[in-house]
Amino acid sequence: MHAEVHSADSRYGALQSSAIDLRRTPVADFTLQPLLTVSGRVTQLADPPATGTAPVPNATIVFTDLAPPIPDRIVSISAQSDSSAASAGTYTVQLPASTYDVLVAPSSAPVARPDGPVAVSNPSLDLVLPAKASLTHVTGTLQINGTGRLAGAQVSAVDAAGTSIAVPQISASDGTFALDLPPGPPAFSLQVGPAATPSATDPIPSFNAKPFAPGQPAALGIIDLGTLPPPVTVTGKVVDARAAVIASARVFLLSTDATPYVLSRQTTTASDGTFSVVVRAGTYLIVAAPDADPAQPAVSEALSVPIPSSVNLGIVCPDKVKVTGTVVRSDGRAASAGFRVDATRVADQLVAGRGTRTATT
Numbered sequence: 001m002h003a004e005v006h007s008a009d010s011r012y013g014a015l016q017s018s019a020i021d022l023r024r025t026p027v028a029d030f031t032l033q034p035l036l037t038v039s040g041r042v043t044q045l046a047d048p049p050a051t052g053t054a055p056v057p058n059a060t061i062v063f064t065d066l067a068p069p070i071p072d073r074i075v076s077i078s079a080q081s082d083s084s085a086a087s088a089g090t091y092t093v094q095l096p097a098s099t100y101d102v103l104v105a106p107s108s109a110p111v112a113r114p115d116g117p118v119a120v121s122n123p124s125l126d127l128v129l130p131a132k133a134s135l136t137h138v139t140g141t142l143q144i145n146g147t148g149r150l151a152g153a154q155v156s157a158v159d160a161a162g163t164s165i166a167v168p169q170i171s172a173s174d175g176t177f178a179l180d181l182p183p184g185p186p187a188f189s190l191q192v193g194p195a196a197t198p199s200a201t202d203p204i205p206s207f208n209a210k211p212f213a214p215g216q217p218a219a220l221g222i223i224d225l226g227t228l229p230p231p232v233t234v235t236g237k238v239v240d241a242r243a244a245v246i247a248s249a250r251v252f253l254l255s256t257d258a259t260p261y262v263l264s265r266q267t268t269t270a271s272d273g274t275f276s277v278v279v280r281a282g283t284y285l286i287v288a289a290p291d292a293d294p295a296q297p298a299v300s301e302a303l304s305v306p307i308p309s310s311v312n313l314g315i316v317c318p319d320k321v322k323v324t325g326t327v328v329r330s331d332g333r334a335a336s337a338g339f340r341v342d343a344t345r346v347a348d349q350l351v352a353g354r355g356t357r358t359a360t361t
Contacts, residue, residue: 002070012033012035013032014096016073017069036097037094039124039125042056042091043126045129045134046131047132048131057084058081061093061127062103063076063093063120064100065099066117078093079092079093100117110166110181114130140220141174142155142171143223150175151172152204153195154196158188159188165182203265205262206264207226225260234311237273238251240317241297245269245274246288247269247271249288250267251315253279253284256283285304298318300317300318327339
């Protein structure tokens with residue numbers, strides 16, 4: 001078996017231990033070691049012909065343990081570099097002694113791994129980022145429907161581990177974009193999706209990632225995203241089992257067609273139970289979720305609805321069901337108090353965090 005031990009004393013971190021064989025002995029001793037306080041400064045090399053470095057404030061530094069004893073319990077600890085004039089770029093973090101992958105994410109530049117794997121065993125670790133001039137400036141154009149251009153999409157890049165390596169940008173009116181990537185650049189995948197504040201009338205889906213090999217030329221050219229159907233408006237009303245309208249219910253929509261993208265939308269019903277949301281033509285899974293209050297109806301059944309054009313829907317949320325029972329022991333007698341009973345709604349695909357209810361005997 002594996003074990004992870006946490007101390008109430010903040011001087012000690014978590015201890016992981018693997019391959020504990022309880023068949024040999026039921027006793028396992030654990031020795032907690034004090035955390036190592038590591039301090040340093042994040043700086044960036046100056047662009048030639050200038051020399052030296054400049055501090056990098058407001059950067060996030062992430063230390064990820066490369067050799068966790070429990071493989072699926074990876075330790076990842078982060079710190080933030082200082083932004084004050086007197087100590088810009090400095091940081092302090094408490095770490096267990098180990099070997100870490102160190103990732104630095106400046107607030108307005110691509111992420112970097114300045115030193116490769118780092119064996120943390122001393123209290124000083126300065127991190128130096130490459131010069132801005134050494135970054136790879138890639139450009140491209142987003143294309144849809146053969147010759148069309150996609151404007152207003154958020155474009156970003158991630159490495160093989162799914163870590164962002166570029167500051168996201170928004171495609172221009174002609175579909176063009178530009179990203180700064182680490183030197184090389186390394187292998188990366190381009191991600192195209194909706195902006196942080198998506199358009200209410202021209203929804204942009206999340207497209208499948210486009211992979212690129214290491215050393216890719218800076219001019220990516222045309223990025224063909226395939227066919228994007230026209231926007232359509234979905235309206236409807238959410239009611240309970242007695243046809244009474246449900247206000248402030250959330251309505252979720254998720255595209256399910258075999259397309260090179262996924263589109264998800266969410267809206268809230270008005271005081272009269274009605275809603276309106278713009279999607280792209282296609283087939284959608286639709287669910288309505290009233291407020292979590294026990295007096296409110298339950299989440300509706302998921303509807304699979306083809307939406308070739310604008311459509312008006314009626315969604316019914318059933319009453320909640322109260323379940324009672326008795327927890328019994330192996331001999332058939334009632335168990336003592338204090339047992340926790342969890343009931344999980346298995347079918348939920350769109351409503352996260354609403355499927356489990358807990359009671360105590």
